[in-house]
Amino acid sequence: MPTIQEQDRVLARVEEATQEILELSRKLIRIPTVNPPGTAYTEATDLIGDALGKLGFEVERFAAEGRPEHTEEHPRINVVATRRGSRPRPCVHLNGHYDVVPAGEGWTHDPFGGEIENGRLYGRGAADMKAGLVAAIFAAEALHRAGLGTKGTIEISATADEESGGFSGVAWLAEKGRLTSSSIDHVIIPEPFGVDRICTGHRGVYWFEIESEGEIGHGSMPFLGVNAITNMTPLLEALQSRLVPALAQRRTSMPVVPEGARYATLNINSIEGGQAGMDPQTPCVADRCKVIFDRRFLVEEGFEATRREIVDILREVEAADPSRRYCLTDLMVVHPVQAPDDSPLIAALEAAIRRVVQTPPIRVASPGTYDQKHFVRIGGIDSCVAYGPGELELAHQPDESCSIADLIDSTKVMALALLSLLAPENA
Ligand SMILES: [Zn+2]
Numbered sequence: 125m126p127t128i129q130e131q132d133r134v135l136a137r138v139e140e141a142t143q144e145i146l147e148l149s150r151k152l153i154r155i156p157t158v159n160p161p162g163t164a165y166t167e168a169t170d171l172i173g174d175a176l177g178k179l180g181f182e183v184e185r186f187a188a189e190g191r192p193e194h195t196e197e198h199p200r201i202n203v204v205a206t207r208r209g210s211r212p213r214p215c216v217h218l219n220g221h222y223d224v225v226p227a228g229e230g231w232t233h234d235p236f237g238g239e240i241e242n243g244r245l246y247g248r249g250a251a252d253m254k255a256g257l258v259a260a261i262f263a264a265e266a267l268h269r270a271g272l273g274t275k276g277t278i279e280i281s282a283t284a285d286e287e288s289g290g291f292s293g294v295a296w297l298a299e300k301g302r303l304t305s306s307s308i309d310h311v312i313i314p315e316p317f318g319v320d321r322i323c324t325g326h327r328g329v330y331w332f333e334i335e336s337e338g339e340i341g342h343g344s345m346p347f348l349g350v351n352a353i354t355n356m357t358p359l360l361e362a363l364q365s366r367l368v369p370a371l372a373q374r375r376t377s378m379p380v381v382p383e384g385a386r387y388a389t390l391n392i393n394s395i396e397g398g399q400a401g402m403d404p405q406t407p408c409v410a411d412r413c414k415v416i417f418d419r420r421f422l423v424e425e426g427f428e429a430t431r432r433e434i435v436d437i438l439r440e441v442e443a444a445d446p447s448r449r450y451c452l453t454d455l456m457v458v459h460p461v462q463a464p465d466d467s468p469l470i471a472a473l474e475a476a477i478r479r480v481v482q483t484p485p486i487r488v489a490s491p492g493t494y495d496q497k498h499f500v501r502i503g504g505i506d507s508c509v510a511y512g513p514g515e516l517e518l519a520h521q522p523d524e525s526c527s528i529a530d531l532i533d534s535t536k537v538m539a540l541a542l543l544s545l546l547a548p549e550n551a
Pocket residue numbers: 221252253286315316494
């Protein structure tokens with residue numbers, strides 16, 4: 125365990141870096157890394173890579189070769205920086221995505237201005253999660269500046285496309301073997317869960333499409349065709365009246381916030397029907413109807429049972445009338461993830477929150493997913509959590525902002541957690 129004096133030295137180095145932290149955060153917010161479509165990624169990764177290089181990290185840059193969204197116009201670049209200690213392990217990896225969602229309407233501040241007002245930093249990405257990425261950089265840097273030496277490795281990655289699934293970012297790096305348990309022990313993702321909250325995982329996502337197949341006929345003689353829209357109705361009715369109430373009774377033991385998101389849900393995402401490739405108004409019987417669903421499932425349910433339950437209802441409704449034909453297509457599956465309760469990473473962050481924020485740390489789980497899934501499912505790294513500055517409620521909103529005090533405090537928390545995970549035993 126690091127001594128109080130060692131902890132104080134690290135905390136003082138963070139405090140002294142306040143202006144540097146703010147400056148880099150503001151510069152990063154001013155680069156409009158908007159996704160979609162993925163603009164200014166090169167500019168942003170140059171800024172981050174150069175900043176890390178100047179601080180003395182070894183910097184690698186990876187373009188997501190082979191991914192369809194990695195194009196000449198919108199290259200998908202990832203930066204990974206390394207600082208080696210006296211031995212390679214343990215390795216703590218800090219990861220932040222640098223892409224942001226479009227600004228949208230309703231701002232009273234410049235979304236790409238990086239303005240500071242009343243102790244808050246404003247702009248798209250201020251909370252989600254450019255400030256968090258900078259906090260991670262200076263947490264690692266404070267440990268180095270304190271001159272205490274580390275026994276393991278610290279890595280920092282700035283990755284693309286989290287907002288669109290992370291396939292060119294964390295998933296790509298994990299698939300290529302750069303972010304896996306063969307070199308990494310713990311991962312902190314500074315997503316904006318707040319200065320006293322550690323997010324240990326998230327629920328599962330199952331997106332699927334059901335197509336009802338009909339038979340085209342003249343609109344004046346509908347009895348000669350099979351209407352795909354009419355045939356979709358009993359299926360929607362069955363899902364709504366039977367499945368939805370059953371899901372509302374299933375509650376996860378994971379501490380998902382907000383509390384309403386602790387239950388399994390089914391959302392109809394879109395519905396579309398008519399003739400393939402035609403205007404909506406045609407003199408014909410609709411021969412196709414497609415519905416897209418978003419099913420959030422619990423770790424206690426699991427994916428197999430989740431899917432089987434839908435297939436069972438579908439087959440039952442189909443069997444009741446020989447003219448009904450449904451085709452189910454899986455669009456995306458994200459399995460639930462949850463860091464082990466006894467992970468030393470969680471213990472280190474909790475002790476650091478007690479010391480810096482002086483409130484009891486709170487463990488939460490996320491209503492939606494983020495890059496943790498790729499670290500766990502592809503990289504095989506279970507000891508992965510999200511902890512970072514900013515309020516989740518402000519992410520993706522107009523006038524997104526982050527409290528500067530929280531930004532500095534979360535930098536301190538991450539720095540102390542790194543110190544406790546990486547301090548030499550004999551120190
Ligand atoms: Zn985010």
